[in-house]
Amino acid sequence: MARISLKNVRKSYGATHVIKGVDIEIEDGEFCVFVGPSGCGKSTLLRMIAGLEDITSGELRIGETLVNDLPPKDRGVAMVFQSYAIFPHMTVCENVAFGLTIAGASKEEKEAKVAEAARILQMEHLLDRRPSQLSGGQRQRVAIGRAIVRKPQVFLFDEPLSNLDAALRMDMRMEIGRLHQQLGASMIYVTHDQVEAMTLADKIVVLKDGQVMQIGAPMDLYHDPANLFVAGFLGAPSMNFVKVTVQGVNGNKVLVSNAALDPVEVSGKRGPFKVGDQAILGLRPQYLSVAEGAGRLHGSVALTERLGSETVVEVTLKDGSPLIAALSHDAVFDIGSQMNLEFDPAQAHLFPEDGTATSSRH
Amino acid sequence: MAMISADNRGLRLATRYAVLVLIALIFIFPLVFMVMSSLKPDQQLLQDSGSLRAFLPVGDISLSNYFAAFQRAPVGTFVFNSVLVTGVTVVLSLLVCSAAAFAFVFVGWKGRDVLLSILLATLILPFETIAIPLLMMVAHLPWLGMDGLTWGWLNSYRVQIVPFIADGLTVFLFVQYFKDLPGELIEAARVEGASWFQIYRRIVMPLSGPILATAAILKFLVMYNQYLWPLMVTQAEGYRPVMVGLQYFFQLNVAWGEVMAYLSLITVPVLAFYLYLQKAFIASIASTGVKG
Numbered sequence: 001m002a003r004i005s006l007k008n009v010r011k012s013y014g015a016t017h018v019i020k021g022v023d024i025e026i027e028d029g030e031f032c033v034f035v036g037p038s039g040c041g042k043s044t045l046l047r048m049i050a051g052l053e054d055i056t057s058g059e060l061r062i063g064e065t066l067v068n069d070l071p072p073k074d075r076g077v078a079m080v081f082q083s084y085a086i087f088p089h090m091t092v093c094e095n096v097a098f099g100l101t102i103a104g105a106s107k108e109e110k111e112a113k114v115a116e117a118a119r120i121l122q123m124e125h126l127l128d129r130r131p132s133q134l135s136g137g138q139r140q141r142v143a144i145g146r147a148i149v150r151k152p153q154v155f156l157f158d159e160p161l162s163n164l165d166a167a168l169r170m171d172m173r174m175e176i177g178r179l180h181q182q183l184g185a186s187m188i189y190v191t192h193d194q195v196e197a198m199t200l201a202d203k204i205v206v207l208k209d210g211q212v213m214q215i216g217a218p219m220d221l222y223h224d225p226a227n228l229f230v231a232g233f234l235g236a237p238s239m240n241f242v243k244v245t246v247q248g249v250n251g252n253k254v255l256v257s258n259a260a261l262d263p264v265e266v267s268g269k270r271g272p273f274k275v276g277d278q279a280i281l282g283l284r285p286q287y288l289s290v291a292e293g294a295g296r297l298h299g300s301v302a303l304t305e306r307l308g309s310e311t312v313v314e315v316t317l318k319d320g321s322p323l324i325a326a327l328s329h330d331a332v333f334d335i336g337s338q339m340n341l342e343f344d345p346a347q348a349h350l351f352p353e354d355g356t357a358t359s360s361r362h
Numbered sequence: 363m364a365m366i367s368a369d370n371r372g373l374r375l376a377t378r379y380a381v382l383v384l385i386a387l388i389f390i391f392p393l394v395f396m397v398m399s400s401l402k403p404d405q406q407l408l409q410d411s412g413s414l415r416a417f418l419p420v421g422d423i424s425l426s427n428y429f430a431a432f433q434r435a436p437v438g439t440f441v442f443n444s445v446l447v448t449g450v451t452v453v454l455s456l457l458v459c460s461a462a463a464f465a466f467v468f469v470g471w472k473g474r475d476v477l478l479s480i481l482l483a484t485l486i487l488p489f490e491t492i493a494i495p496l497l498m499m500v501a502h503l504p505w506l507g508m509d510g511l512t513w514g515w516l517n518s519y520r521v522q523i524v525p526f527i528a529d530g531l532t533v534f535l536f537v538q539y540f541k542d543l544p545g546e547l548i549e550a551a552r553v554e555g556a557s558w559f560q561i562y563r564r565i566v567m568p569l570s571g572p573i574l575a576t577a578a579i580l581k582f583l584v585m586y587n588q589y590l591w592p593l594m595v596t597q598a599e600g601y602r603p604v605m606v607g608l609q610y611f612f613q614l615n616v617a618w619g620e621v622m623a624y625l626s627l628i629t630v631p632v633l634a635f636y637l638y639l640q641k642a643f644i645a646s647i648a649s650t651g652v653k654g
């Protein structure tokens with residue numbers, strides 16, 4: 001019912017192209033997260049879906065309706081803004097009921113619905129206050145309350161948690177996840193926090209410079225990034241990129257090596273690769289371990305950070321390039337000591353040197 | 363150390379108050395002089411004006427100048443006309459100009475930037491330059507009123523009101539204020555389903571207390587002080603405002619006591635309005651929390 005579909009959607013401000021042809025399908029009831037670096041067009045895309053920015057070209061459908069030219073109020077969406085945008089001259093109750101007031105709801109209906117929203121968000125005791133008497137987290141609840149009270153088909157969130165402190169952010173993140181399960185509505189959530197993206201999303205859309213880099217379930221993106229950008233963007237510490245040379249190609253398998261890396265056969269599905277090519281081997285720090293024997297990667301310890309449950313080791317490889325290994329146990333290493341690392345070739349990702357061969361052109 | 367700094371602060375505070383009191387006195391002395399003089403016979407008034415006695419209610423004090431002023435001119439009519447014309451113009455002007463500014467700032471439409479700059483350009487035209495063309499125009503405008511369709515607006519209240527409802531300065535004040543309102547409030551209201559009119563009435567106007575007060579004061583002063591235009595368009599005493607009424611007191615022999623009495627009387631509405639707005643202004647800042 002509330003599927004959202006974007007077909008070749010573009011947005012330009014004069015000669016500045018901000019969204020450069022985006023195709024996204026969001027299923028009914030799905031939690032979809034837009035992530036990407038600052039300025040990549042996440043907010044713009046969200047605001048186009050809300051109807052606050054017009055669409056330069058392409059098609060935007062909510063349900064079966066083409067909504068390109070519909071004003072926001074006719075799209076059946078609710079939006080939670082980064083600044084909360086609650087009305088300072090109204091009480092919490094009036095704020096939450098605003099959409100119902102506009103729609104001409106009766107007093108009883110408003111009271112019942114506001115009470116329900118307040119119960120869901122645990123803010124019954126705040127209803128008579130003014131926004132200036134609320135904390136940041138409470139304001140955020142009011143903004144969410146205002147959004148849920150009308151029972152819209154689609155919820156839009158633009159970095160709703162970025163103004164909260166770390167602890168509160170985690171609480172609210174879980175609360176938003178719970179809310180999604182309770183309401184079953186489609187949600188689109190913009191963030192540049194990859195933890196929010198990984199934990200909340202059914203589907204992640206990674207954006208860069210107004211283009212989609214990859215769409216998929218969080219674990220698919222994590223384990224099978226389509227390009228260097230996605231590989232480097234998701235995961236912390238971020239993926240190591242090791243420059244390698246292709247030594248041999250055997251069907252789907254590619255043999256690579258460099259001065260610090262013994263020849264290893266990895267999947268070549270992000271190819272094509274041919275012998276002699278320069279390529280990038282992506283290795284997640286978490287999938288590196290200290291070798292029992294000779295290992296595959298050779299270097300020396302440059303720096304260690306002991307976090308208790310984890311040890312982050314910065315290694316200088318034999319060819320001089322840096323590499324991060326995140327070991328899942330506490331360990332002590334002497335700075336400068338020799339280190340040989342091991343990894344599972346199935347967990348390594350080989351990308352062509354420019355890194356974007358499988359994504360759309362610039 | 364602490365002693366010295368406390369002394370310093372006391373001294374600084376005292377200086378500051380002294381300066382403020384001085385400024386207040388400079389502003390208030392003419393008013394005191396006006397009221398005191400209105401209570402004195404002409405001869406004493408002129409004698410006193412050379413000394414501090416001018417500011418004191420001494421000598422032969424009475425209200426006789428006031429009775430004389432009412433005899434000389436229809437003071438009540440003038441004050442009524444001015445209050446009516448000013449009040450109606452201020453209210454309509456706030457409505458029309460804020461709505462125009464709302465459209466300029468929040469609603470996207472073709473040509474609004476060009477139109478806004480044209481509007482702002484009108485600010486540099488002194489009223490005197492358009493007075494004559496405007497006079498010729500209003501002399502021939504139609505009006506549908508109680509007694510059917512009539513032509514020409516001279517000698518009426520509307521001729522003193524309508525031309526002053528929309529003005530560039532008031533629109534400009536609202537435009538500047540609206541630009542500083544958080545845009546996400548308006549966007550949130552749009553997403554919640556509010557029409558432009560509902561956003562104007564329920565969101566923007568309630569948050570505009572300070573600028574409404576400012577614009578109202580400025581407009582009030584302009585309207586209450588109108589002289590040239592009503593002189594041009596009203597021949598009948600019944601429609602004339604206070605400033606034109608002042609003429610009645612400057613005929614063959616000027617009775618200064620009566621002038622002062624008249625001036626005191628016509629200052630009362632201004633002070634009343636000012637005090638009212640000051641209260642409303644503070645209340646609106648306290649309740650909206652916008653622009654603390």
Ligand SMILES: Nc1ncnc2c1ncn2[C@@H]1O[C@H](COP(=O)(O)OP(=O)(O)OP(=O)(O)O)[C@@H](O)[C@H]1O
Binds near residue numbers: 036038045192
């Ligand atoms: N009115 C405008 N005119 C011209 N360019 C604009 C306009 N609004 C936004 N942009 C540009 O569009 C690009 C995308 O902006 P957008 O706000 O969508 O980024 P974002 O991904 O939300 O970033 P952030 O994470 O910092 O919020 C930016 O490069 C911005 O400079």
Ligand SMILES: [Mg+2]
Binds near residue numbers: 042043044
């Ligand atoms: Mg943004």
